[in-house]
Amino acid sequence: MVEDLLRNVKILSEKGYYSEEDLEKEAYRALLKNKPELRVAIAIEKYKEGGLSLNKTAEIAGITTEELKEKLAERGIKIRRGLEGDEKKEERAQKLAEEF
Template sequence: MGVMLRSKGFIIGNCNYLILRRHDKMEELSVDIERKVGALLDAGYYSNKSEVIKNAVISLFRENAELNVAVAIELYMKGEVSLSKAAEIAGVTTIEFKEILGKRGFTREIEARPAEEMDAKLRKYL
């Protein structure tokens, strides 16, 4: 027998049954999406599934600005994009992106040349 789940004192149901029902819902959703994609292809809106997926992902990012920020942070933290490129991906200014990083607890490490080297270059140009 499966585990019973409780929420605010009420028994929700058998855990195994809930997982099975959730799995069925996911399968129903997958079948529904496949059917819709097939209809779009049959109607000539798209020539292949890749185009449908590409358009869906573009729409997803257009409708959910937070996803753009999450992607920008992830790419920046991996070192795959610069700070300014990450800000562009997030749809904010570089200063705003720095603030977002700070609010989320990220710190930036800045590499600098030794002061003596920088002073020597400055004297060279003055």
């Protein structure tokens, strides 16, 4: 099965339909579209790492802020409140910039 998949990727790349990188990105987008729970899981992990606000996490997850709060509570994850110091904000901004 994996061999067939790799062969299909190679065929698509050779025929000019996609570069392997573009094909990987498209497959990733399709996976997240078909399995929205994975989007939620990824967004929550990034929230736990401190890289996202509650609102941005909900946006990425494709759910409302209230739904996100429920999911965080179900997982025993505390909601961050209050203002961060300038140093912490700078660290988060730098970390996110490196991802893109």
